[in-house]
Amino acid sequence: MIEFLTNPVVVTILLTIAGVGIVLELFTAKFGIAGLIGILALILFFYGHFQAGLAGFGTLILFVAGILLIFLEFFLPGAIAGTLGFTALLLSLFLAGQDALQMGVSILIAIAVSIFTFFLMIKTLGKKLVLFNKMVLSDSARKEDGYVSNINRTDLLGMEGRALTILRPAGTIVINNERVDAITEGGFIEKNAQVKVVKVEGVRIVVREVQ
Secondary structure (H helix, E strand, O other), X not given: OHHHXXXXXXXXXXXXXXXXXXXXXXXXXXXXXXXXXXHHHHHHXXXXXXXXXXXXXXXXXXXXXXXXXXXXXXXXXXXHHHHHHHXXXXXXXXXXXXXXXXXXXXXXXXXXXHHHHHHHHHHHOOOOOOHHHHHOOOOOOOHHHOOOOOOOOHXXXXXXXXEOXXXXXXXXXXXXXXXXXXXXXXXXXXXXXXXXXEEEEOOEEEEEEOO
């Protein structure tokens, strides 16, 4: 049994099952069957390597810590726990392997199949990442809900003032003793020239020289 579980082909299959299980869990709101199968595959992997004397208690602790951190990712905001868990899990796999090169090949195959499954779920089956929805701001700041991105200075439309600085094409003007950042329609306006506000787009105030 131990010889079977530590066979390179079986190791690759177990890691692939674990990777696919984790990927499928990304599309579910709660921890489910796919995740349990993935963890079971990892347990079989570590059981075989532990019994063969390839993995010690330190490796097992690192593996368990990785699983717990990945599990906590389902309940904690952000991706810190998941990232640390995946790193700990990956490191424990290398520490448990007898041949680092063979283990690296097995991990690369498992990752490749997992990535293929990931894109298959999105592109072909049209699934959405339910797990990561909590890390994405889905609310939109709409004007109808009272959100205002900037102050719209429509009150300045049609008013006249003077250029406090040279506008080339951006600069500062003064209207009723108020300094206002403005921009010309494309040309240059000399300092102290009379200007008129011809367009207001939010905080973008367009002026034209008054001849």
